[in-house]
Amino acid sequence: MTSDRAADHGPQPAPGIDLDAYLARIGWSGERRPTAQVLRSVHRAHLLGIPFENLDPVLGSAPSLALADLEAKLVRGGRGGYCYEHNTLFAAALTALGFRITLLCARVVVGAAPGDVRPRTHMLMLAGVPGEPTPYLADVGFGSAGSLLEPIPLVAGAELHDSPRHHRLVNTPHDGPLEQWELQARTADGSWESQYAFTLEPFEAPDYEVINWHIATNPRSPFSHRVYAQRTTPNSHLSLSGRTLTVTAQDGTREERELADGAEVLSVLTAGFGIRLPEGTRLPE
Secondary structure, three states: OOHHHHHHHOOOOOOOHHHEEEEHOOOOOOOOOHHHHHHHHHHHHEEEOHHHOOOOOOOOOOOOHHHHHHHHHHHHHOEEHHHHHHHHHHHHHHHHHHHEEEEEEEEOOOOOOOOOOOEEEEEEEEOOOOOOOOEEEEEEEOOOOOOOOOOOOOOOOOOEEOOOEEEEEEEEEEOOOOOOEEEEEEEEOOOOOEEEEOOOOOOOOOHOOOHHHHHOOOOOOOHHHHOEEEEEOEEEEEEEEEEEEEEEEEEOOOEEEEEOOOOHHHHHHHOOOEEEEEEEHHHHO
């Protein structure tokens, strides 16, 4: 099958992760074997353990995707990151645990107007489990209440009740030689909302370096000038966009409030999102 070949022969992240430190950071202490159960468990632990945030671009720099720098920031530094940081780190950890990793890139479609074609800017991956013919879509870097809590098998029509969330994978039509996949999330009203679309073309680390630079430094990129933060907890999902703080409960109900100023934003990032801010951090006006 095409998906199995992709999982077997895709680009592999560089070795060398401090697996002990990473697993301690996400609070995971299970048996280190490349099984589907371990994949689901580590995936959920990462989502609960490390927040999503884009402070580096807002403060004027493109974050490094070097593994040592990611460990210093996300593992030891008490920080979070955005998709390239999260998924580069996660892919290295899964590789160290014995999973086969194929790196992919998706077009984010949630919130897009009909007919809009967005660039492929979101990093995700396939994780192959030894002995299983079908890989799993894994993604710990999609900063949204619609993101996967656990990986989902790469099977058309597959549904995942990653409680309290509910996802499915479908094939969608498009112009191109490769079949297109779409991740959808169930909304509070019972409808399916498209999150992102992707093909199984493998991507390499230098591809993400280019995309990362564009997203972090392009003045038209919202990530370069607006604070975004996400934190998933066992009971809720916290989202910060600019000064708008949204708390989504397990039943889908939402509460929003506007923060007063940059000082309150920094306070909420520390107290609510668990982000250890660099000393002297000040947000641009």
